[in-house]
Amino acid sequence: MPLQTTVCERCDQSADNLVQTTDGQRICLACRDYCYLQCGTCSGWHHEEDRCANGCPCECGDCGYCDDAGTSFDGLVRPYDYRPRPVFHGTGPLFLGPEIEVEIGDGDPYRCAEIASNGLGKLGYLKHDDSLTCGFEMVTHPMSYDWALEHFPWDLLGRLRASGCITSEATGIHVHLSKAGFSSDAHKYRWMKFIYRNEPQVLRVARRHAPGWAAFRDEDRRAVKRYVKDNYYGDKYRAINTNNLHTFELRIFAGSLDPQVIKAAFAFSAASVEYTRTLDFAAVAAGGWTWPAFTDWLDDQPRYTPLAGQLEALACAC
Incomplete structure (x- = not known):
């Protein structure tokens, strides 16, 4: 306190x-x-x-892989609270910091962690996660959306699947969005309101409804103005975790090792911020916060093709 x-x-x-x-x-x-x-x-x-x-004790002390150095899988997987100084990739103002949770399934734990660690290289690192039975989360340093599409090691995902890694109902993809990437407090407000006002469509894009990990709550909808002004140090298991000083954490996405699905998650994260950047009062009054208005805008934004493709596949572009 x-x-x-x-x-x-x-x-x-x-x-x-x-x-x-x-x-x-x-x-x-x-x-x-x-x-x-x-x-x-x-x-x-x-x-x-x-x-x-x-x-x-170390948070992962009873997982079977913990050692005295505070890491697991022979030093490849860091404790959940590991947080190095961020290295930014690409051109802002908005940067994305994904966390991709992976279960090991029937693979060899050390081999899977080794593949993931080598594949990420200096771009990221692996961390222990209490929500996983036996697995890790892949965390990258902050990336601009365009840089991520071009430079994220997408082929790594297929190698992990081939090595026995899986995703499950327990795994998710969390995307941190830099608060400095928003143009103003009003922009942050518009973005959060857009996410909360379109819960059914957002959940379809996310491919899961996980109230235990990424809840949409009425009290959060009502508190958006307060969240914009002050960091809220409370429960992080919300659709938008506002606890962090420098980022909003969009926790909604289901886990996946499919490159197209993860690209779509990145695209929605970035596109939702850009769409609400210039959304003025007149546009809001004319229905700018609605999902059809967003998808109409998306039709003219080729940068976000991965999202448009997923919306079409989900029959959600309405």
Whole structure:
């Protein structure tokens, strides 16, 4: 819980609210989000290079692959709270940071992790995820949409399938969108309203309804204006997770190892932001927040062909 005090003990800057770490430091929220991690056991905060000072075990300690270094699969899969400094790829302002969850199925765990790690290279890394029985999530550094279409290692997905990796009802694709990619608070508001107002169509694009992992809630619809102004440090298991300081996390998509499906998820994430960028009051009054208005706009946007193709396949372009 934030503490009312004045000076951050890490950056020596004044702050309205400070957070106490597990080793007793008082730090500002900016420092916390930049280089501190939240323990999954006690919920305390500790520096990313240190273990929790409360003596909590590694989050993956009972998965069968954990070692003393805090990683799994012989060092290929990082703990869930691993968070390196981001490396940006492409040209903004909007950057996407996908998390693609994979179950190992009947494959060899180490071999599958090795294939994924080598395939991602410096673009990303693997992390443990508690929601998976035996698997990992592939996380990339931030990418612009166009850069991702051209440079993401799409052939990796087929190699993972051939090695025994699968997706299931427990797996999902989460796409982080950089808040700096929005033109204003009003733009953030329009985007979130568009997502919430079109829940049935968005769920069809996402290919799943997962209230346990990505819930659409009435209270979130009503609180959009507050989420735009302030980060909301609460339940992350919502359609749009607003907890992060620098990103919105769109958690809606079903897991997949199909390149076209993942491209469509990237395309919807980017297209929904661009569509709402210039949506003014007159356009909204004329039905601009509706799904047909969005798909009409999409018809003139060849950049987002992967999404248009999926909408057609789902018979959702209405």
